[in-house]
Amino acid sequence: MKKILRLLFVALLGLSLTSGISAQAKEKAADKKDEITIYLVRHGKTFFNTTGQVQGFADSPLTDKGLEQAKQVGKGLKNTKFDLAYSSDLGRQRNTAKLILAQNKNKTPKISEHDGFKEWNYGGFEGKTNAEMWTPIFEANDLKFDEEWTDYDKLVNKLGDEGVADAIAESDSLKVAETYEEITTRGQAAMDKVVANAKKKKAKNVLIVSSGSMIPTLLEMLVPGEYQGEAIDKCSVTTLKYHDNKYSVDKINDTQYVE
Template sequence: MKKNFGTLLVCLLGLTIIGGFSKNNEAEAAKKNDEVTVYLIRHGKTFFNTTGQVQGFADSPLTDKGISQAKKLGTGLKDVTFDLAYSGDLGRQRNTAKLILSKNDNKKPKLMEHDGFKEWNYGGYEGKTDKEMWTPIFEANGFKLDDDWSDYDKLVEKIGDDGIANAIAENDPLKAAENYDEITTRGKAAMAKVIKDAKKTNAKNVMIVSSGGMIPTLLELLTPNEYNGEMMDNCSVTTLNYKDGKYTLDKIGDTQYIE
């Protein structure tokens, strides 16, 4: 009886130790699974980008150059294993994402769409010239709009992403443009879903194809004070690292793959 009791005690101790190791291993695994690299990509060049027209919720097709940019970027990122892939539900974003994934050498994830990654809604300015929408905002703040957008970073520094969005909404003759709160609400929801999906699937690398206005907004939300008005070129890559509930900015507007 004593022998059996001793054997039982040893077994129980063994199970306790194994259980402890198991919990520790699970904790370590969960900690590792919390690290995610996010590739924020602007879509390729479009017809409206070429003609200098406002393009938010309104859409225009990728040009030949835009298609070439997306393919080059896909080739440059072909060795990256994207565990998850998202885009906004605009054609220029969706098609850019598909072209990038078509060049990837690894198992390709299903492309998911989320309206949180759409460009800002510019309301009554959609389809009109960039100058018509932007000139009043530049001039009201003591700056000049030129073809190179030379003062854009100064404008952002002075009134911020929120000031720009709210100025557009206020100036919009149709009063249909989004204000900053509306834009950030859907942006936050989109990124919350990405991280939730990443944790659920143990994703390490996530691709998101968005637009030149929305990407800086996401940066302002995720890495406050690290975005300083840099322009996002077509098919540029901005890389974020997510760990322990926080984002850090690695690269911003990288165009090495398409130059």
């Protein structure tokens, strides 16, 4: 009798454990179902990138290399089914997004434009050389500016994203360059819209094409402390996960598709 009871107990215990594991598996599956993956891509190389000119709200066309970079990213992500796609009205961002989606094997969404994904507005520095804008800021922090951006991560680590933006705004003689508060206000509005649309349409994968300073700003807003001044290379892919009203970082500055 004791043996029968023991066997019955073991069987019930096994059933309970199996049920528990099954419930956990279902819970994990449900979590995965609600997860949104956001692909933040920097635009391809432009004419101003080539000439070393400041490029924020000002625009310049993609170079042949920039066009090829965008196509390469598109080929690398060709099997990813994008449910939503965003850029701003800047041609370099919009055209990069179009080229990425053109390589995709799935049905692709229409590109929505939002000012929140524009590059920082550099005001009176727009179109001037990078050295004209950056050298005084670097030197004020005992750093050296060069076209390789060797000390940029040190500048960001010292001033933070906010300090860098406000230093540019302060030194702009026209007083048109954006402050950090202005940049983050439009960036947050853009991301709120993306998430709202993604939830409404049950989107799983979202493509956002933005720029080299705006992407770090979005990271600092959404996942504070995760961005440590890493370079955001042209057509690099930075991946975020969104679940349960929280963002997490998957990858920053993934350049595997353009290397």
